[in-house]
Amino acid sequence: QKEVEQNSGPLSVPEGAIASLNCTYSDRGSQSFFWYRQFSGKSPELIMSIYSNGDKEDGRFTAQLNRASQYISLLIRDSKLSDSATYLCVVTPILTGGGNKLTFGTGTQLKVEL
Amino acid sequence: DVKVTQSSRYLVKRTGEKVFLECVQDMDHENMFWYRQDPGLGLRLIYFSYDVKMKEKGDIPEGYSVSREKKERFSLILESASTNQTSMYLCASSLETGELFFGEGSRLTVL
Numbered sequence: 001q002k003e004v005e006q007n008s009g010p011l012s013v014p015e016g017a018i019a020s021l022n023c024t025y026s027d028r029g030s031q032s033f034f035w036y037r038q039f040s041g042k043s044p045e046l047i048m049s050i051y052s053n054g055d056k057e058d059g060r061f062t063a064q065l066n067r068a069s070q071y072i073s074l075l076i077r078d079s080k081l082s083d084s085a086t087y088l089c090v091v092t093p094i095l096t097g098g099g100n101k102l103t104f105g106t107g108t109q110l111k112v113e114l
Numbered sequence: 115d116v117k118v119t120q121s122s123r124y125l126v127k128r129t130g131e132k133v134f135l136e137c138v139q140d141m142d143h144e145n146m147f148w149y150r151q152d153p154g155l156g157l158r159l160i161y162f163s164y165d166v167k168m169k170e171k172g173d174i175p176e177g178y179s180v181s182r183e184k185k186e187r188f189s190l191i192l193e194s195a196s197t198n199q200t201s202m203y204l205c206a207s208s209l210e211t212g213e214l215f216f217g218e219g220s221r222l223t224v225l
Contacts (some may be wrong), residue, residue, distance in 0.1 A: 008154075034213070036214075042218070042219075043204055043216035043217060043218055044157075044214070044216055046213050046214065049213065072209070078119050088156070088157070097153040101177075102214070104156045104158075105156060106154060106155065106156040107156065110153070
């Protein structure tokens with residue numbers, strides 16, 4: 001069974017620190033990887049996508065993909081209180097499109113504290 | 115901005131009732147989806163549609179049906195609601211890149 005696994009948390013980090021969120025996936029055929037953020041009581045929103053091995057940076061966010069280890073991470077630098085949310089790791093075997101083939105992790109709750 | 119609108123944020127229904135959840139998107143997306151989200155289980159795909167009048171079963175279609183008569187509208191139907199269908203229901207539409215745009219969700223309670 002294809003799975004995406006995340007530690008449910010909560011992961012607590014002080015404001016200004018680096019938050020590191022991790023995810024492993026079981027399907028070696030996976031092609032596209034996404035991080036969605038979900039605030040409490042809200043719906044998920046896409047914050048990062050990554051398709052190639054290595055790092056991808058966007059502002060304070062860096063997504064990292066290691067295909068050999070089947071491992072994805074999301075680093076949030078200079079964490080802010082407003083980053084407190086649940087972060088969902090999402091994987092698909094399709095390079096483009098294929099929204100119906102997305103596999104969602106159960107999410108890691110991040111708490112940024114004063 | 116992409117907007118996906120779900121008709122009801124909160125519903126309370128009784129066992130056996132027929133329930134309609136409606137979703138409208140304004141970005142001319144081909145693909146639309148219905149998920150349910152439960153604590154500890156993540157998002158699970160119920161049905162999706164890649165064109166008008168076209169539908170495909172997702173991972174958990176039992177007890178549900180869908181309708182897509184117009185491109186912008188995708189409806190989820192619970193023919194006879196049961197207590198195990200109490201959940202948060204999320205509609206989404208997508209580009210060909212696979213990025214999903216979600217509606218605000220409909221929290222359904224079946225008594």
